[in-house]
Amino acid sequence: KQEVTQIPAALSVPEGENLVLNCSFTDSAIYNLQWFRQDPGKGLTSLLLIQSSQREQTSGRLNASLDKSSGRSTLYIAASQPGDSATYLCAVRGGQNFVFGPGTRLSVLP
Amino acid sequence: DAGITQSPRYKITETGRQVTLMCHQTWSHSYMFWYRQDLGHGLRLIYYSAAADITDKGEVPDGYVVSRSKTENFPLTLESATRSQTSVYFCASTPDWAYNEQFFGPGTRLTVL
Numbered sequence A: 001k002q003e004v005t006q007i008p009a010a011l012s013v014p015e016g017e018n019l020v021l022n023c024s025f026t027d028s029a030i031y032n033l034q035w036f037r038q039d040p041g042k043g044l045t046s047l048l049l050i051q052s053s054q055r056e057q058t059s060g061r062l063n064a065s066l067d068k069s070s071g072r073s074t075l076y077i078a079a080s081q082p083g084d085s086a087t088y089l090c091a092v093r094g095g096q097n098f099v100f101g102p103g104t105r106l107s108v109l110p
Numbered sequence B: 001d002a003g004i005t006q007s008p009r010y011k012i013t014e015t016g017r018q019v020t021l022m023c024h025q026t027w028s029h030s031y032m033f034w035y036r037q038d039l040g041h042g043l044r045l046i047y048y049s050a051a052a053d054i055t056d057k058g059e060v061p062d063g064y065v066v067s068r069s070k071t072e073n074f075p076l077t078l079e080s081a082t083r084s085q086t087s088v089y090f091c092a093s094t095p096d097w098a099y100n101e102q103f104f105g106p107g108t109r110l111t112v113l
Helices: none
Strands: A004-007 A010-014 A019-025 A032-038 A044-051 A056-059 A062-067 A072-077 A086-093 A098-100 A104-109 B004-007 B010-013 B019-025 B031-038 B042-051 B054-057 B064-066 B076-078 B087-094 B108-112
Touching (some): A004 A086, A010 A019, A019 A104, A086 B042, A098 B042, B004 B087, B019 B087, B042 B064
Parallel strands (some): B010 B108
Antiparallel strands (some): A004 A019, A019 A072, A062 A072, A086 A104, B031 B042, B087 B108
């Protein structure tokens, strides 16, 4: 059974810092991995999708990497801003299921 | 409205009542999903559908029923609501299983008294 973990559970940084969020999964037989952000009381917004054959994807200040063999993905956020404050979730898509991690709650302090 | 919508956004019901949560998407995506989100458990897949009239169980299907007579709609029914089904329910869709992003609706907050 696929299990997804995210470290750290919560993170607080001053504005302008670069930061890394981690996602680990136990079964490397995945199609892809998707990163989302969720604002309090809201739905999930897709940030980046990495296919299993890819090593990384970039969108603006966000860069996501994938090392399928080691079961790890990282989300790098450059020059963090208060508007980046949210919960960040990763989700892996396997043969018969989508499995989400518990999320990392990020606070960027002005 | 384009995208994926859910109704109602908030619902309070009583134990034993039947409740139906609606999900509608305008993209003609083949796959649709229902998740529940709970503190301590994160997001868990309840049911999904690959196309009209094709549905399959996810991780936590007990107590729920789904149908999909039209591609754009995927209602979720709690036939006899229980307090343990108090949760936030999210609907999602994607064009295919393996290659495209999954897009989420705004969620329905359900409280079962």
